[in-house]
Amino acid sequence: SQKIEQNSEALNIQEGKTATLTCNYTNYSPAYLQWYRQDPGRGPVFLLLIRENEKEKRKERLKVTFDTTLKQSLFHITASQPADSATYLCALSSAGSARQLTFGSGTQLTVLP
Amino acid sequence: NAGVTQTPKFRVLKTGQSMTLLCAQDMNHEYMYWYRQDPGMGLRLIHYSVGEGTTAKGEVPDGYNVSRLKKQNFLLGLESAAPSQTSVYFCASSQSLFAGELFFGEGSRLTVL
Numbered sequence: 001s002q003k004i005e006q007n008s009e010a011l012n013i014q015e016g017k018t019a020t021l022t023c024n025y026t027n028y029s030p031a032y033l034q035w036y037r038q039d040p041g042r043g044p045v046f047l048l049l050i051r052e053n054e055k056e057k058r059k060e061r062l063k064v065t066f067d068t069t070l071k072q073s074l075f076h077i078t079a080s081q082p083a084d085s086a087t088y089l090c091a092l093s094s095a096g097s098a099r100q101l102t103f104g105s106g107t108q109l110t111v112l113p
Numbered sequence: 114n115a116g117v118t119q120t121p122k123f124r125v126l127k128t129g130q131s132m133t134l135l136c137a138q139d140m141n142h143e144y145m146y147w148y149r150q151d152p153g154m155g156l157r158l159i160h161y162s163v164g165e166g167t168t169a170k171g172e173v174p175d176g177y178n179v180s181r182l183k184k185q186n187f188l189l190g191l192e193s194a195a196p197s198q199t200s201v202y203f204c205a206s207s208q209s210l211f212a213g214e215l216f217f218g219e220g221s222r223l224t225v226l
Contacts, residue, residue, distance in 0.1 A: 004155070032212055043117075043203050043217030044156070089155070093211040100171060101211040103148075105155035 002027045004104040006090060012110045013080055021075040021107045023090035031095035033066055033073050038087045038106065047088075048075075080111045115139055119204050119218035126194045126225045134189040134221050136204030144207045145187040146171075146215065147179060149200040156203065162187055163210060194225045 007022035031052050036044035050057045050066045057064045063076040077084050087106040093099045117138045126132055143164050148156040158171030162181040176198060178190045191198060201222050205215040
């Protein structure tokens with residue numbers, strides 16, 4: 001069956017360091033991979049989208065990589081700040097008529113001052 | 114610009130009662146979705162719509178019905194609520210089907226006793 005796994009449920013890092021979150025998938029041929037941020041009691045907010053033929057995407061302090069051979073995406077936040085503390089969700093969709101956007105369960109990131 | 118608005122934000126039901134969650138978007142998006150979010154499970158797709166008057170089943174459609182009578186509104190109904198439907202429900206909309214940014218509402222927390 002199709003499965004999306006995000007590294008640990010919780011990740012603590014020191015302010016100023018780079019946070020790296022992992023999204024692994026099995027039994028998927030994703031055409032698109034997305035990352036969302038979710039704060040407590042709020043809806044997810046879109047951050048980045050990367051296509052299967054793209055290796056890397058950047059937006060300000062955010063960087064996403066997509067390795068379809070390893071079936072893995074890495075999400076990096078450089079120079080992390082306490083305001084980056086949130087839960088980060090990865091989501092995959094495949095091409096074709098049967099596609100749906102499926103979410104991982106998320107990684108809760110805490111940036112310590 | 115309100116984006117995606119969900120009502121109500123909180124609701125407590127007794128087993129067997131019925132209710133409707135309303136989602137409204139003001140971005141003229143063709144596609145709309147209902148997800149539920151449970152601890153450790155991630156977001157799971159219930160139903161979605163590719164346009165006014167059309168709906169389709171997602172991953173977990175049982176026990177729910179939906180309607181899209183107007184392009185800007187997507188209703189999620191529970192005909193006979195069960196404790197297993199206790200969850201946080203999120204509505205979302207997008208310009209492309211599962212292939213681009215999803216705009217989420219703030220969520221509706223439903224408790225079924």
